[in-house]
Amino acid sequence: MAKMMLHRDVLKNFGKLPAKVQKKVYELTYKFESDSTQASIHLEPIEAAKDKKVRSARVGLDYRAIVIAPEKGDTYLLMHIDHHDEAYQWCMNKQFEAHMALGTFQVFDVELAEQSVRDAETIEYEAETEAYVLQKLSDKELFQAGVPEALIPAIRAVRNDDDFERLSDYLPPEAGQILFGIAAGMTLDDALNEMLGGLDEIEKPTTPGDFSHLADMTNMDLVLVQGEEHLQEILSEDIEEWRIFLHPYQRKLVEWNTKGPMKIFGAAGTGKTVALMHRAAWLAHQCDGDEKVLITTYTTNLSVTIRGLMEKLAPGVIDKIEVTNLHQLARTICFRAQGQAKIAEQDDLKSVWKQVMTSSVASGLDFTPDFVREEFEQVIDPMGITSEDDYLTMVRSGRPVLKRKQRRQIWKLFVEARRQLEYRRLVTFDGLIHQARLVAEKGEFPGYRYVLVDETQDFGLEALRLIAAISPLKEGLNNPLCVVGDGHQRIYNTVPVPMSRAGIDVRGRSRRLKINYRTSEEIRNWAHGVLQGMSIDDLDGDDVATQGDRSVFHGPKPQLVKCSSDDEMVDAVVTWVRGLTESGDIATHEICLTPPNSKVINALESNGLGTVELKARQADPGQEEGGIRFGTKKRIKGLEFKAVAILDFGDSDNVLERFENYVAATRARQQLLVVAKTTGEKE
Ligand SMILES: Nc1ncnc2c1ncn2[C@@H]1O[C@H](COP(=O)(O)OP(=O)(O)OP(=O)(O)O)[C@@H](O)[C@H]1O
Structure with a gap:
């Protein structure tokens, strides 16, 4: 029986087709399942097409589906559906091949690719002193990097990064990503590993028309139709x-069978x-009996979003999956073990610290109230430090230096703070996590078969220890x-906090993702520049590089506006929002402003542009509720919008x-407005 695979673009555009055409596409696909002889399906070769594997099928009076027939194997590929002339135009010059080294399916247009580099030749360049890095690869190596044979001459014409940038839009994406890795300094083997996670261990195609293994491969753009229900689902x-x-690379991480904890x-x-x-x-599909999967996050909003998405992604096993955020998790564990604890609110904490700093314990000490509280909230509490000796010997990365004598002095204040909390029967969030950790370590909470943490x-040290304690790390399960x-x-x-300090050892099981799907290359690059000069860690104490990072699409450059007054800022934002909504491509719910600014919100409202505040513990209502979104930077973490405006950008050195x-x-995703205030009034 023949197989049918659908291309990503068919799925994307299916909803825009007339209902009659959609029905015919269903019929065409079912026919492959039942009787795929060419006679019953009426696949017509397109003689004028460059690639002789191209076929067309009638899916309505004036509509044609472009199908690629295999030279070897029985997997057919439904690539494109359009009006007759447009569909023929679309496929005329393209080549459709299984790559014999990578095994992936590729679509490319040699003429367009060569043209993109030829265009560059008309621009005058200073003579390059050294051969461009890609020129140093042999034809065989370029092929191993995923470049189709027919595109090797186009790569040969590339002389610098700009040429490569121009050409990359015409390369099959995985080949572009591997070459990008090489251009960024990786060896060919490293680039294959780093960008694709290595090669799939399957038989490779024997010719470019051999599609016999495509259905077993991880394909970026093709999905195998597996029965009627599946087809209905993917075309919905x-x-x-x-x-x-x-x-x-994502697929490999999803199905990576590891002997210990892993890190992405x-x-x-x-x-x-x-x-x-x-x-x-x-x-979840591997859970036996009562076994459960836990997904936990730091913020509530992300856990709410993930829970909603998991219901769509895995409805059949959703009862095996619990999604919660860290604090809720700690609450549940403590509640089951010892009853409800009252969490200290901001006002409670203010009062506790005021009392501590005015008590006799604080007299004669030379610490500011802010410093004492920060040290407690950033070091003592999240790290679960309960004894002076532990505090004297601990590493406090990123915090101002404190001598041994000073640590002894300040410790007294922490003891007093804890005494005050206990007296008022209050517990901090980090205190709650500490208690939950102790409960879990004593085996008083059943734990989960599989734990995943976003x-x-x-996560502070205590939170990491809690995670380790509720997962089957010690049992040595896979x-x-x-x-x-x-x-x-x-x-x-x-x-x-390096996770190894909590006993989570991911050595050899740690992988970095590099392909950005959300943000245009222009925005990705700008955002990256905001952190320039800062060392970013890999969650395990080592610095992380961003070598090979890349977005899958381009867009407009971020717009930077300097304003000397609030009025100027309000005008700039309202004009920008109007421009976006009037363009027709962006709906109001796809625009977000951060942080909230009452003057801007009032101005938008009085211009007839409604606004919606993003609230804690609630998912964004999406297109069901129109209106420009606004929220703090913390609140919008984990979300995404077509357009974002940052209203208070400053060249601050403040790390946070x-x-x-x-x-x-x-x-x-597409548009970024950055408003910086130069001088003048403040809100
Ligand atoms: N394989 C894929 N194909 C298409 N879109 C994808 C794919 N993987 C991720 N995306 C999209 O890219 C965007 C970012 O994905 P995701 O939220 O998983 O990234 P992330 O690394 O967790 O981001 P962040 O750390 O910023 O929250 C989402 O819109 C998601 O749907």
Whole structure:
């Protein structure tokens, strides 16, 4: 029986086709399942097409489906559906091949690719002193890097990064990504490993027309139709691409059978959460009896979003998957073990610290109240330090130096703070996590078979220990724990804690994702610049490089506006929002402003542009509720919008502000407005 695979673009555009055409496409696809002889399907060769494998099928009076027939194997590929003339035009010069080294399916147009480099030759260049890095590869190496044979001459004509940039839009994406890795300094083998996670261990095609193994491969853009129900599902209107198509590297991480804990890291928008969700579904299918998968995050909003997405991604195993955020998790564990604890609110904490700093214990000590509280909240509490001796010997990365004598002095204040909290029967969030950790370590909480953690960069030491304690790390079971995070986005716990300190050893099982799906290359680059000069850690104490990072699409450059007054800023933002909404491509719910600014909000409202505040513990209502979104930078973490405006950008050295600006900028998919105030009034 023949197989049918559908291309990503068919799925994307299916909803725009007339209903009659959609029905015919269903019929065409069913026919492959039942009787795929060419006679019954009426596949017509297109004689004028460059690639002799191209066929057309009637799917309506004036509509044609372009199908690629295999020279070897029985897998047919439905690539494109359009009006007759447009469909023929689309396929006329393209080549459709299985790459014999990578095994992936590729579509390319040799003429357009060569033209892109020829255009560059008309621009005058200074003589290049040294051969461009890609020129140093032999034809065989270029082929091993995934370049189709027919495109090797186009690569040979590339003389510098600009040429390569121009050509890369015409290369099959995986070949472009591997060459990009090489251009960024990797060896060919490293680039294959780093960009694709190595090669699939399957038989490779024997000719470019051999499609016999395509269905077993991780394909970026093709999905195998597996029965009627599956077809209905993938062609339904609201299906998101990430649910069907994974990058080969993501797929490898999703199905990686590990003997110990693993780590996935990478900059914003590189598909970490997508990989985590698919992995959770993959693990849920392996649960026996009462076994459960736990997904936990730092922020409530992300856990709410993930829970909603998991219901769509894995409805059949959703009862095996629990999604919760760290604090809720700690609450549940403590509640089951010893009853409800009252969490100290900001006002409670203010009062506790006031009492501590005015008590006799504080007299004669030379610490500011802010410093004492920060030391407690960033070091003592999240690290679960309960004895003076531990405090005297501990590493306090990123905090101002304190001599041994000073540590002894300040410790007294922490003891007093804890005494005050206990007296008032209050517990801090970190205190709660500490208690939960102790409960879990004593075996008083049953734990989970598989644990997956997102936003790990914001987990303190105690939180990491808690995670280790509720996963089956000690039992030595396979796939016990998967931690996911990004050191560029540490906006809660600013003191990095290597996870090895909590006994989570991911050596040899740590991988970095590099392909950015969310943000245009222009925005990615700008956001990256915000953190320039800062060392970013890999969640395990080492510095992380961003070598080979790349977005899958381009867009307009971020717009930077300097304003000397609030009025100027309000005008700039309203004009920008109007421009976006009037363009017709961007709906109001796809625009987000951060941080909230009452003058801007009032001006938008009085211009007839409604606004919606993003609230804690609630998912964004999406297109069901129109209106420009606004929220703090913390609140919009984990979300994404077509357009984002940062309203308070400053060239600050403050680490937290820079991280928050990075997070805010990387929420934008296509448009980013950055407003900086030069002088003048403040809100
Ligand atoms: N394989 C894929 N195909 C298409 N889109 C994808 C794919 N993987 C991820 N995406 C999309 O890219 C965007 C970013 O993905 P995701 O949220 O998983 O990234 P992330 O690394 O967790 O980002 P952040 O750390 O910034 O929250 C989402 O819109 C997601 O749907």
